[in-house]
Amino acid sequence: MAERYTIGTLARQVGVNVETIRYYQRxxxxxxxxxxxxxxxxxxxxxxxxxxxxxxxxxxxxxLDEVGELLSLEDGLHCREVEEIAGQKLVTVRERMAQLSKIEKLLAVLVGQCHGNRGKVRCPLIASLESATA
Amino acid sequence: MAERYTIGTLARQVGVNVETIRYYQRxxxxxxxxxxxxxxxxxxxxxxxxxxxxxxxxxxxxxLDEVGELLSLEDGLHCREVEEIAGQKLVTVRERMAQLSKIEKLLAVLVGQCHGNRGKVRCPLIASLESATA
DNA sequence: ATTGACTCCGTACTTAAGTACGGGAATAGA
DNA sequence: TCTATTCCCGTACTTAAGTACGGAGTCAAT
Structure with a gap:
């Protein structure tokens, strides 16, 4: 029933080094x-x-420490802790998504501006991200 | 006109170490x-x-290498390069957003399940992220 | 004019996240 | 069965991203 991989085949399957798996175990x-x-x-x-x-x-x-926290959710915990950890992570995830979405829009605009253009462009990447942050 | 900060005040303002700034300069x-x-x-x-x-x-x-590429867009480049770099970054940004949004939904569900509950919950975090990846 | 805080710069140390190494055991294919 | 490939495990090395250190110079307040 349970598939039986050795550490080597597992590593190849996932595309990581055997040593990395052993490191994660440690x-x-x-x-x-x-x-x-x-x-x-x-x-x-x-x-x-x-x-x-x-x-x-x-x-x-x-x-990896943060990943450990996320994994602890998977591993089953009491609700108090889950609410705590998941709640926190939810905040950071949403922040990151907001930041990424700013960058995404800017990059899209940039690419659009460039399309067919042959000159130089200058991109307000930083300024806009900043206003997002503030 | 130009504000005049020393490296120390700059560092404090941004919340990084002076040495970090010098490192970025290098x-x-x-x-x-x-x-x-x-x-x-x-x-x-x-x-x-x-x-x-x-x-x-x-x-x-x-x-930091990738950040350097993003910054090169800000610094002004020819359109060919911009299209190249920005296009690539756009792809990775969108991938990351998609992944984050999966995690976000899962965390939200988890927190919701827990609310008012006092038992244990087990969360299908990995399985769902995986189906997103596949 | 002197002191204390800060800058400059090069070199060296630290931390997180791996990667590599090497000797002995296990196991799979010719 | 022999031999090549893996596995096991501990220890040591590497890379990216900082951080710390120390001696000499500079600036601002007393």
């Missing part, structure tokens, strides 16, 4: 499957999902 | 004002804006 982000008598550990799809999630979240600007 | 992300004869450099609001932008972009998951 940090407690990924649980290390029990080792069968003097043998080799086996992993399942759940591990692959978790690894992909970690990589996504990192790309979104979360540190 | 990396070419922030230009170093000309030094008056045997004296002390002076900075203007434009520098503060640029520093804040760098910090924002970092929080959104851009490396």
């Amino acid at each position: 940090r407690g982000l990924v649980q290390e499957p029990a080792k069968p008598f003097g043998g080799i550990r086996h992993y399942a799809q759940a591990h692959a999902r978790r690894l992909r999630f970690i990589k996504e979240a990192q790309r979104l600007g979360f540190s | 990396r070419g992300l922030v230009q170093e004002p000309a030094k008056p004869f045997g004296g002390i450099r002076h900075y203007a609001q434009a520098h503060a804006r640029r520093l804040r932008f760098i910090k924002e972009a970092q929080r959104l998951g851009f490396s």
